[in-house]
Amino acid sequence: MIALVALMLTARRFQAALVVLLSALATAAAVAGPAYTAAVDRAATVAEVANTPPAARTVALTGAIDSTQRDRFDALANDLADLPRFNTVLTAVLPVLGLEPASGEISWMTFRDSACEHLEIVAGRCLMAAGEVIVGESTAHRLGVAPGQSVTLSWATYDDATRRWVSSGRPAPITIVGVYRPRDPAEPYWGRSGYFSPTAPDANQEPVFTGRPTVDGLEHESDNRSVEAIPGPGALDADQLPALGVALDNLRDKLGDDEESTGFATLNDELPKLFDRVRRSDALTRELVPLAGLPLIGLCWLVIFVAVAGATAARRHEQALIALRGAPRIGRFWLAAGESVIAIAVGAPIGYLVGTLATRAAANARFGPVPIFELAPAPGVLLAALVAVAGAVAVGLLALRSDLASPVVDLLRRVPPRGAAWRTVAIDAGAVVLAVVAAVQLRAFDGQLLGLGLLVPALIGLAIAVLAGRLLVPLAARLGRRAIRSGRLGLALGALQVARRPGSQRLFVLLAVAVAVLGFATTAVDVAGRARADRAAVETGALRTxxxxxxxxxxxxxxxxxxxxxxxxxxxxxxxxxxxxxxxxxxxxxxxxxxxxxxxxxxxxxxxxxxxxxxxxADEPVVVKGTELALTVNYESRTPTGTELRLTALLRPLAGGSPVRAGTAKIATGRHTWTMASQICVVGCRLAGIEAVYAAAGGTAADISIISLAERPDQSAPFTDVVPAFGTDKWRANNDATLTAQDGGVHVVVPGAVVQPRPTVIVPTGTPTEVPVLSGGPPPKSGEAEGVxxxxxxxxxxxxxxxxxxxxxxxxxxxxxxxxxxxxxxxxxxxxVWLGPAAPADIEQRLTDQGLIVTGRDSVTAAADRLDQRGPALAVWFHLLAGGVAVLLAACGMWLMAAVDRRRNLDDLIALRRQGLAARTGGSWVLWAYLPVAIAAVLAGLVAAVIAWAVVGKYVPYFVDDDFALAPPAWPRPLAIVLPAVAVALLFTTVAAGLRRALRVRD
Incomplete structure (x- = not known):
């Protein structure tokens, strides 16, 4: 029997090769889904990591550490150093006095592991011994210091009473040995430090680097320490994230469970946000890829079914002869099934290899060479391949069932008998019911694409195809009869062949489902692209920022x-x-x-x-221009033990800038004039209000009357009133305080506080009471928001x-x-700064000339590119690949069916030619036998794609997050459906024309 099957394969090697090809395609389609998913996972992880600022990728353990806590901190630092593929950097920082004696400002003495390797020494040398420091280039220029100079530094602490930094440790002589500049302020080595931010004040932020012995040798009780774990190559690869997440969880548990560590060290870690985005991206990829991959596998099985069923129908006479010779049923089964099963088995490994390589090539072409997977069988990929092969064998055997069960008399007929009507009706009804159940499940689970929900587009396409296919046979028969009466023999023969050939309806379903898959894919890609463009415009706000x-x-x-x-x-x-x-x-x-x-x-x-x-x-604000302000007040404390009351004029420079708080001295009891210096307001400041607040909790209610506010343009000029009179019609107070007229001014009661003093602010009535806003989403029910x-x-x-x-x-x-x-x-x-299309080319230089430092740039194009590299955008492109393969499969199915029927069609054509049928009419017969089926399938597939999108479209995810709450476009642009449909129609027409040429009969 094996030899006989081998002879059958050899005799029909072309048909066997087609089944091998279809089996390979089915396996490749099955492999492509999980393989492409793995590629998207890795590429999306790369994109998420790239969109995460370097500081947010760094894990830091920080704390103010004294001598009793250093051992515990070092133990935790060692745990942090165990993070896989991370490099740890220890930093110790001390505030010191002595480098800037003229201003009394502090400097930050900083030890950082391997700092010299990341600094460029512009003068002198780098650190070599204890008692040495190096200073930044701008600091050296500002202070006029050079290598070789000695300074005396001491540990500094902040005194709350005097609000100044004071020396708290024994001074020590320190030598400046070098002047540095950072090689690359943005390199990952600097982690979360922010030492060289372009907007950081030089005196406070440019560190004074030194060695560990110098920090330890300077007398101090505590220092600020941090250990930063900075990701190295491969630390944040997709396959490393699970282990990294476990390690960080263990570190958090250890830090939180240790009572000694509680409150002295903090783990600064933003990586869980990255992990969440990656997990969400992976989850969406596992929804989007199967949404296209599963219908493609089903389509491959359908093509195999059509191929095997057609080949079996062509061998009906052979099966009848085998049965007449008395072959047992099991022998008949293996002789019938052997060709298909062996061909499917041969095609499976070829498909696995082709699918893996093709997916790698497609992934590299779409999002660059990302190391995605090896050719060795991965569990998910291998399981998908096995399922595809098992399904192919099952549908192949199902295609044999009818002929194996038929009696010999039916097998000897060239035209197979019609099947039972109830069976075809049951199959059609089952397809429709399954599509309805899948759609109901999709809505019942709030649009989650899982289970049958992943098959909704394919099932809807199948249901529409089988329902439309039910109309194909009677319509073709009616068309054939009309064509005979009108004398159009080519059209009549083609239409009647469609009506009588059992495979016509199968071919129609195959073509329609393929067009539906492609239509849904092009719709998803178009809508997703427009959704990303919309979000990019919202993310940036303007053309450029x-x-x-x-x-x-x-x-x-x-x-x-x-x-x-x-x-x-x-x-x-x-x-x-x-x-x-x-x-x-x-x-x-x-x-x-x-x-x-x-x-x-x-x-x-x-x-x-x-x-x-x-x-x-347009109300004019109260403007103050001068060097000094004078407030005349009448103050009376209700109890002699009240805490200190402070009165402050709140001023804002008209040209912008930091607010000015003029005067915080203690208000004496009684009526007096109080002068408050305000040098910044020479060019003009707006009076935002007058604030009265207790310095600390415990104060009781106090009465204060503000009589007048006067300005003095310079030291020699007299004071002149800013506001002619303090009437209650010109002022109001916050905190529900009531203003009353008294002593020619306004009187207000300043409440005390048991826990936290709350300021009472008196503001001009010209100051708005509320701010108009545009709300994105429902406005706050409280009617309040935080201002600038x-x-x-x-x-x-x-x-x-x-x-x-x-x-x-x-x-x-x-x-x-x-x-x-x-x-x-x-x-x-x-x-x-948001920029419109008319922005000049030198806009950045103009802004720099106004004192603004540009630290980043963005645009709609850049935002769209970022979205294009994230998981959902990469995954949705698989739909287009699957749709293209589906249409090619359908075209192959059309050619395959013609190849299976070739012998019978040629016999019929030869017989008709001998009876006088014109050669041109014979050629048009073949064309009309396939072209109407193809065109009708394109129309039915488009209808199915539209219906499938109406059901599923709103549930297709496009973004990892929903931060902008944007509603994606409901429908694609018409060209997104029309152009692919025209292309498919042209492809099918070309195939039909090729079949006409291949099956023509020459004289």
Whole structure:
């Protein structure tokens, strides 16, 4: 029997080769899914790590360590050093006095492992012995020091009473031996230190490096120590993250469980955020790739079924002869199945190798050469290959079932008998029911793509195809009869062959499902691409953005307006970190219409309308210009034991900059004039308010009346009133304090506090009571938010959208309006300059000339590129690959069916030619036997793709996070469906034309 099967394979080697090819394709398709998933996992991890700042990749153990805690700290440092593929750097820092005796400022004496290897010595040499230090280049220039000079340094502590740094240790002579500059301030070695931030003040941030013996030898009770674990090559690779996560969890447990360590050391670790993003990316990849991979495997099985069923139908006469010779049923089975099973088994290893190599090539072409996997059988890949082979064998045997069960008389007929109607109806109904069940499960599990939910697009495509296929036979028969009556013999013969050939409906289903898979893929890719473009525009807010160093909000606005007074191409913007409440983006909204990329997600009002609603009122503020201020007050404490009451004028420079607090001295009882120096306000400051607060808890209620506020332009000029009168109609107070008129001024009761004093601030009535905001998402129910100074302010929403630029959900507030109501420091956590399309090429230099230091750059294009490298974007491209392979499989299936029927078709054509059928008519017969089926399948596949997207589209994930709460486009652009459909129709037409040429009969 083995020899007979071998002879059969040799005799029909072309058909056997086709089955081998289809088996290889099925195995390759099965292997491609898990292999591509592994590639995406690694590439997405690389992208997530690259988008994580170097400081956030560093694990640091920090603490203020005294002599009794050093052993415990060293033990924990050793545990940190055990992190796989991380390099640890020990740092010890002491505040010292003596390097800057003129100003009395402290310096930071710093020991850092291997610092000399990362510093460039511009003068002198690096450290060699105890008692030596090296200073930064800018520090040496500012202080006028050089190598060889000696200084006396001592450990410093901060005195809360005097609010000064004081010497607390025995002074020691130190020699300056060198002047340095960092080789690369941004290299990973510097970890979380931030020593060389371009906006850091030189005196406080540029460290004075020294050796460990010098730090240990200088008398001190405690120092600030840290051990930073800096990732080395491969430390954050995808296969290293699980072990790293376990090691960090153990370290946290050890730090938290040890009572001695509690409170003296802190583990600064932002890697769990990276781990969460990677896990989320992996989870989404495992939803998106099978969504395309599983239908492709099913399509391969369908092609194998069509191929085996067609080949079996062509061998019906042979099966009948074997049965007539008395062969046992088991022998008949192996003779019938042997060809297919052996061909499938031969194709499986070929498919495994081809699938692995092809996936590697596709991954490298899509996201670069990332080390993804080896050719050795991986568990997931090997299991997928085994499933694919088992499924191929099963469908091959299923295709044999009908002919093996048929009686000999039916096998001797050239035209097989029609099957039972109930069987085909049951199969069609089963496909429809399965699609409905899968769709219901998808909705029942809140759109989670798991189980049957992963098969919804394919099942919907199959259901539509089988339902439309039910109409194919009667329509083809009617078309054939009409063509006969009209004398169009080629069309009539082709249509009647479609109606009578059992494989026509199978071919239609195959082609329609393939088109549905491709249509769903192109739709997903198009919608995902547009969703990423939308998010990139929201993430950046403008065409380009420049990040600048930490700066005051007013100074940022003044600098940008000096560069662009009319707001045509640049806009000041920024955010401030907030512990509570929604995030807020502050922007100079005068430039909003010209600069911001305004989107429908921001609400139904235009950028110009929002800018007009958010800008501050035209009320003139109270402006102070001078070197001194004088407050006339009448103060009376209700109890003689009250704590010290402080009175402060809160001023803000008109040109922007840090706020000025004029006067904090103790207020004496009785009526007096109090002078407060304010040198910064010579060019003008806005009076934000007058603050009254107890210096410490324990104060009781006190009465204070503010009579007048006067300024003096210079030391020789007299005081002149800033505000002619302190009436209750010109002032108001916070904290629900009530102002009353008294003694020609305003009277307010300053409450005491048992735990924490709360300031009472008296502000001019021209200061807004609430700030208009644009809300991205529902506004806070409290009606409050944190302003630009971190204080809570009342807000008034003027519009509501689904999202806001840069922050997603939150609030948009005019930076000038927010500053008008601010009483505290208005330094921005993130300061930016948004640029519109009209921004000049030298914009960075112009901003630098205004004192802004550009530290980062971003753009819509760069943001889109970052999103393109993340897991969901990489995974969704597998849909397009799967769709392309599906269409090629369908074209192969059409050619395969024609090859199987070739002998019978040629016999029919030869017989008809002998009876006078024209050669041209015979050729058109072959064309019309396949082309209408293909075109109808394209139309049915498009309908199925649209229906599948309507059911599944809103559940397809596009992003690792949902920080911006954007609704993706609901439907693709028409060309995204039309162009692939036209391309597929042209492909199928080409195949049909090729079949006409291959099957033509020459005279």
């Amino acid at each position: 420049l990040t600048v160093g930490t700066v005051d909000a007013g100074a940022l606005r003044s600098a940008v307006r000096a560069v662009d007074p009319d707001g045509r191409f640049a806009m000041a913007a920024g955010t401030r970190s907030s512990a509570e409440g929604p995030p807020v983006v502050f922007a100079d909204t005068a430039a909003l219409p010209a600069v911001a990329l305004w989107r429908p997600e921001y609400g139904d009002r235009s950028a110009a309308e929002i800018a007009a609603a958010l800008r501050p009122p 100074d971190g204080n809570v302010v009342a807000i008034r929403p003027v519009g509501e959208g689904r999202a806001l630029p840069r922050i997603g959900t939150g609030l948009l507030m005019d930076i000038g309006y927010a500053e008008r109501i601010a009483t505290g420091s208005t330094d921005l956590t993130t300061a930016e």
